[in-house]
Amino acid sequence: MSYPARWWHPEPDGKLLCTLCPRYCRLGDGQAGFCYIRKNEGGELVSLGYGRTTGFASDPIEKKPLNHFLPGTSILSFGTAGCNLGCKFCQNWDMSKARLDTLASAPVTPAEVVDLAVAQSCPSVAMTYNDPVIWAEFAVDIAKEARARGVRSVLVTAGYVTDEARAELYENIDAANVDLKAFTDDFYHKVTFSHLGPVLETLKWIKRETKVWLEITNLMIPGLNDAESETKQLAEWIGAELGDEVPLHFTAFHPDFKMRDIPRTPPSTLTRARQLARDAGLKYVYTGNVHDRDGGTTCCPRCAAPVIERDWYAIRPVGLRVGAGGVGSCRACGARIAGHFDLPVRASDGRRRGLGLVYGGD
Numbered sequence: 001m002s003y004p005a006r007w008w009h010p011e012p013d014g015k016l017l018c019t020l021c022p023r024y025c026r027l028g029d030g031q032a033g034f035c036y037i038r039k040n041e042g043g044e045l046v047s048l049g050y051g052r053t054t055g056f057a058s059d060p061i062e063k064k065p066l067n068h069f070l071p072g073t074s075i076l077s078f079g080t081a082g083c084n085l086g087c088k089f090c091q092n093w094d095m096s097k098a099r100l101d102t103l104a105s106a107p108v109t110p111a112e113v114v115d116l117a118v119a120q121s122c123p124s125v126a127m128t129y130n131d132p133v134i135w136a137e138f139a140v141d142i143a144k145e146a147r148a149r150g151v152r153s154v155l156v157t158a159g160y161v162t163d164e165a166r167a168e169l170y171e172n173i174d175a176a177n178v179d180l181k182a183f184t185d186d187f188y189h190k191v192t193f194s195h196l197g198p199v200l201e202t203l204k205w206i207k208r209e210t211k212v213w214l215e216i217t218n219l220m221i222p223g224l225n226d227a228e229s230e231t232k233q234l235a236e237w238i239g240a241e242l243g244d245e246v247p248l249h250f251t252a253f254h255p256d257f258k259m260r261d262i263p264r265t266p267p268s269t270l271t272r273a274r275q276l277a278r279d280a281g282l283k284y285v286y287t288g289n290v291h292d293r294d295g296g297t298t299c300c301p302r303c304a305a306p307v308i309e310r311d312w313y314a315i316r317p318v319g320l321r322v323g324a325g326g327v328g329s330c331r332a333c334g335a336r337i338a339g340h341f342d343l344p345v346r347a348s349d350g351r352r353r354g355l356g357l358v359y360g361g362d
């Protein structure tokens with residue numbers, strides 16, 4: 001199943017240069033790129049991932065993680081095979097390091113993906129599990145179809161994409177969670193086989209040039225990217241370059257793939273990181289992959305009242321008011337809560353899902 005790829009051109013020596021991600025693979029006839037799923041077939045670059053998923057799941061949107069975008073709803077989640085990064089700690093390595101022909105992936109069209117979301121009462125779809133950048137042609141077509149039918153589209157990505165492809169990839173995307181894996185190029189180079197600079201460029205571009213709702217995840221790996229000085233720098237950079245309303249999630253690592261000799265992240269590391277980021281002025285900072293009700297709860301940035309309590313994926317909108325257009329505010333003091341709290345799709349039984357008790361304000 002070869003689909004014509006975009007973002008490439010032939011080089012003078014006859015090889016093809018893929019310009020989709022900053023890896024810029026040069027491919028001779030018959031060669032596939034680092035990501036496995038883009039290939040030179042007879043002088044044309046093709047995507048082997050178009051229409052091929054590794055299966056679908058209906059997840060809590062908080063699992064992506066997104067805490068300020070349609071909280072309390074389910075999101076239809078899926079990925080393909082391959083990846084353009086080489087993270088030694090990959091937590092989805094069975095998919096990201098797989099070749100498509102080793103996976104039982106059924107062909108599906110963008111319209112069928114959206115049909116499935118609607119049938120499962122999911123107001124949004126997530127392109128996740130492996131990085132959707134490498135199957136951008138499919139992601140673009142799904143997001144276009146979803147927007148036409150009132151379903152929201154989410155990218156869960158490492159943000160490793162070129163200037164050339166960014167605008168088209170994000171044109172119909174509503175929200176993204178971007179993995180900021182560390183704040184040193186040394187970590188990116190040695191542990192992920194990529195570079196920090198293009199990720200920071202993507203984050204700035206999303207915030208400045210688009211209306212995409214943005215949240216950021218930092219997976220903390222003991223001894224590799226959890227130094228307090230690095231956490232402070234990361235949080236200060238977010239505040240200065242992206243603003244203090246971008247939610248930041250510090251999540252726990254578990255031993256996996258090529259890093260089975262490193263212990264799990266202690267919850268105290270995440271709690272300390274959360275405090276450092278809040279001290280740096282960020283308004284919405286969370287811990288993840290651990291049981292931590294305080295670290296999962298959204299509080300009003302003005303009066304500190306709990307607004308949305310989270311205990312794993314149990315969501316209680318204890319102090320949120322939702323007004324017209326899905327604008328959120330604190331019930332206690334009226335301060336605006338950044339995010340998108342509206343629900344664009346009605347379930348087949350005519351009832352709204354998610355934060356139904358407070359939807360529409362009072």
Ligand code: SF4
Nearest residue numbers: 018021024025033035
């Ligand atoms: S998208 Fe894949 S083929 Fe293209 S440059 Fe990146 S890793 Fe290489």
